[in-house]
Amino acid sequence: MRIIGIDPGTGILGFGVIDVIKGKATMVTAGVITTPAHTPLDERLEEIFDGLTDIIAETKPSVMSIEKLFFARNVTTAMSVSHARGVAMLAGKKGKLLLAEYTPLQIKQTLTGYGKADKKQVQEMVRIHLGLTEIPKPDDCADALATAITYSLMSR
Secondary structure, three states: OEEEEEEOOOOEEEEEEEEEEOOEEEEEEEEEEEOOOOOOHHHHHHHHHHHHHHHHHHHOOOEEEEEOOOOOOOHHHHHHHHHHHHHHHHHHHHOOOEEEEEOHHHHHHHHHOOOOOOHHHHHHHHHHHHOOOOOOOOHHHHHHHHHHHHHHHHOO
16 A cells, blocks of 8 residues: 655645555655745645645555644644645545545554654654654654554554
8 A cells, every 4th residue: 555644734745655565664755845935825735736746646645644734823824734735635636545634643642652742752753664764854754754654554
């Protein structure tokens, strides 16, 4: 099974693609889609959609696992992340992917066993689960991989 994980954002959207064969997860590719600040929102969303559409076409996952937004201190940030989430989900749906959503709490709980784990603990578990020598950078990329790993573990 091939899974693409998404850490949504308008400035930086993280993605990570993993293969899961006989319960073992390996990283296929991971990275970020960045959009320039001060660019109109519609142009940023189009860039995210086009970028994800290309990644889906190249990597051919069957599942998209995406982080749910459940709380934000800043309403403006929450709105723009919600737009990015919607565009990412649309790209997944257009790519005929099964969509799964997880809250940050669910992701932390699944990877570390503790729902209030810090970022470094989650990143270390991503490294261990994927058998990597280093934690994937930037953080958005590691978060996207964590989301993909969560689907692989929750779907067993």
